[in-house]
Amino acid sequence: MKQAGFRFIARTLSLSLGGPRLSILIYHRVLARPDPLFPAEVDAAAFMEQMSLLSQMFRILPLDDAIQRLRAGTLPPGAAAVTFDDGYADNADIALPILKMAGVPATFFIATGFLDGGRMxxxxxxxxxxxxxxxxxxxxxxxxxxxxxxxxxxxxxxxxxxxxxxxxxxxxxxxxxxxxxxxxVPVDLPHDLMMRSDQVRALSRAGMGIGGHTVNHPILASVDDASALQEMVNGKRRLEDITSAPVTLFAYPNGKPGKDYHLRHAELARKAGFQAAVSTAWGAAGKESDPFQLPRFTPWDRHPDRFRLRMAMNLTRRNEERVFAEAA
Structure with missing residues (x-):
């Protein structure tokens, strides 16, 4: 009954705000077990519970499909999508089996310069x-x-x-x-934090989406436009070479509108051949959202009710990412 109630609230909020809205969740890592140094980091047990809760509340769609439906005005009420940034190996080793078990599609935005032994x-x-x-x-x-x-x-x-x-x-x-x-201080550091190329390929073959996230993960506002475009284009090409499939979606590194990227970078993403892009501004996307500045959000609450409530309330956030970027 509680799950049905939260699903009803999420859909009602979505429809009451001028039409269906798309909640896009953002993750980075899913650890095998809790990290004493970062106890709030999502581990396998927490991620499994969150995917279960999300499935109860929302209709989870592949991100590319959800964006197409948002543009076409056919997005169903209570729609959500799951994304990951950077390209950590645990995305393939730990998150993927959970996603498959839960029947949840996800899109992985990968910085290609750290594949095969690199480290951010x-x-x-x-x-x-x-x-x-x-x-x-x-x-x-x-x-x-x-x-x-x-x-x-x-x-x-x-x-x-x-x-x-x-x-x-x-x-x-x-x-x-x-x-x-x-x-x-000489210290031995790990070289297996990020994905190998074959893991990216495995994600794609499992039906997961693969998106661009540059090569070296620069904060785009800190580099010149030619370098920013090159980062986008080269990262896209590498992923397409690995997966033998088009890469049409992009995530801005760090992703804060007006600080980490500006409106000109949205145009550069379009020029690089992407069809849409996501930021890290909180909120849910509506029909008024710029497809190259789609907001994302993840509630880190461990308590199920707080997770549900924060996800529902995120639907009420205005699309501030556009305002921030235009003001920059």
């Missing part, structure tokens, strides 16, 4: 700090200060501080700082 810069920081065998980390030679690492809380604070410091640096400057950081 933020994960380099996370795994470096996780593994340093010291109660204090002196990174002054890298211009990154000193950080306490004697407890889990201190390590988490160090990670957040380092990522915050480097997130909006020019890519070359950031890479140089990270390389200097790694020379401060």
């Amino acid at each position: 810069w933020n994960d380099t920081i996370i795994e470096f700090v996780r593994r340093v065998p010291l109660p204090e980390l002196d990174l002054r030679p890298a211009g990154l200060g000193c950080h306490r690492t004697g407890s889990l809380a201190e390590r988490k604070a160090a990670i957040q501080a380092l990522i915050g410091t480097m997130k909006y640096l020019p890519p070359d400057t950031r890479l140089e700082r990270i390389e200097t950081m790694l020379r401060c």
Whole structure:
């Protein structure tokens, strides 16, 4: 009865806001088990429960199909889609079996430069700090200060501080700082966090969608337009080579409208050959939404009722991503 009630609420809210709205969920990783350093990160058990709850509340569609129906005015009430960003190996190893078991389609936006043994810069920081065998980390030679690492809380604070410091640096400057950081304390880092090409191929063969996410995951606002376009085009081509299928959808790295990308990047995505793109602005997409700035959302609540309520309330959010980008 409770599930039916929430489904009714979600559909009623969707229809009362000027027509059906599309809820697009965004995930990054699905861990095999809880991570003591990041206990709020989604693990297999939590993801399985969320997919079950989502199926009870919404009609889950493949993202490309949902976008086509949104444009055509044929989107059913209570529609939702599931997406993943970046291309982590656990998407194929852990998330895919759960998605297949739950009968949930998903789209995976993959940064191709990290396939087959690569590692994203933020994960380099996370795994470096996780593994340093010291109660204090002196990174002054890298211009990154000193950080306490004697407890889990201190390590988490160090990670957040380092990522915050480097997130909006020019890519070359950031890479140089990270390389200097790694020379401060030698640590063995993992090389299996991201997907292999055959895992991308397996996702595609399982009927999952594959979308572009650039090659090197730059924040597009921090690079020139020619470089941004090249990142989009080359990432798209690599994925099409791997899957032997068209790649028509794109996700902006980091994805905050007006900060991480601007309206000109939406035009670049169109020029690169994509048919639609998603941001990380919260909200649900309606008929008024720019197809190259579709909002996404994920409630991280562990309690089922809070998960349902937050998903239902997200339907009431205005499409602020368009306002943000136009104002930038």
